[in-house]
Amino acid sequence: MLTKRIIPCLDVKDGRTVKGTKFVDLRDAGDPVELAARYSDEGADELVFLDISASQEARKTFLSLVERIARAIQIPFTVGGGISTVDDVMHALDAGADKVSLNTAIVLRPDFLLEASTAVGSQSIVAAIDAKRSSNGWGVWIKGGLEETSLDAIAWARETVRLGAGELLVTSMDTDGTKEGYDLELLRTISECTRVPLIASGGAGTKEHVRDAITLGKADAVLAASIFHYQQISLSEIKEYLQKNNIPVRI
């Protein structure tokens, strides 16, 4: 039986791991390669690295970081942040990443998603959606949560799958960094209307939250950052808890 994945996420800025609350207020959380190796040893099923540096120079540094990560760990990892051309996608995969996460660029130009998935295959393309509750559902936000769009998150999720996304990474901006739990309604709604794996993101604070994202949010994988970086809960603790709750996990 396919297991549910636990995916630590590392936001990387200028070569360091950082973590903020609701997309702002960044704190240093350590060396990405060191953290990656630690998570891999502790039983992480995959890793996600998001480059939140703004400049072009920093992006080149990020690619060499991707190469170092690929040599340091033997589990799959996704990279994202600022990827906006098919060349960017190729460079990230050539550096050793297994998947790329695309966000702002595919909202601004949806054809890019089709081009990327055609070039490298859907299995390597993750559509990342930053969603925020609005008066009638959830809206899609871009540019790291700074800019609202006119897109509806549910409709956009379906559209990304049509354009070739092989997986969805759905982050609730309302719950991100709050440690108050995932937006279960958002997750469930998207999971039930799409046929690709769904990664839940934003709001994990306890192991019950992780369980709920899977059982109630119908997520196939859960992503979390701060609870792991500051060693509040260990990966093995979460996995043992999930197993006790009859959720298949890799132990």
Next chain:
Amino acid sequence: MIGIIDYGAGNIRSLGNALERLGKPFFVSQDVNELQRADKLILPGVGEARSAIESLDRVGLLQWLTTVRVPFLGICIGMQILFEHSDERDTACLGIVPGRVARFDDTKLKVPHMGWNRVNLKAQSALFEGIRDGEFFYFVHSFGAPLVPDTIGATEYGQQFSSAVQHENFYGVQFHAEKSGNAGLHLLRNFVELC
């Protein structure tokens, strides 16, 4: 030395990183004259069967592969093309292992089958020496191979499918051994040292 077959479609760097970690020397090539000198061959693969077959044909390796006498390991698409046929764009494959590779039913399942799943051992093979029955490996694929007499490992996703096969010197694994943590490294070491 191990020859990694490069046909422009596989994730060669990950495999190379894994072999480096094991301290096993290798070279990467798409030249049949060079590959003939390898004492082990690995065909990695992501993407889809049709483009893999076409790329192998274009670089002149397709016919040669069926004549290989050294231990050969196909990974992911590299395993699927060992079968007779893939429904992925109706592609004729190498026919070393009998059977047709078919798409998972995405009306019932999320496709691709992505993540860690168990491999249940179906026959004795040096490839799985020292690896527990039911060990987890990492999968990413939308098409599954049927259970056949050459099946040495099976995995459940909606149905049972072949996650590992062996026919004489030809080995194939559907999962990404190079991305399957310590279990994957163990299997690659087995291939290099025991097969």
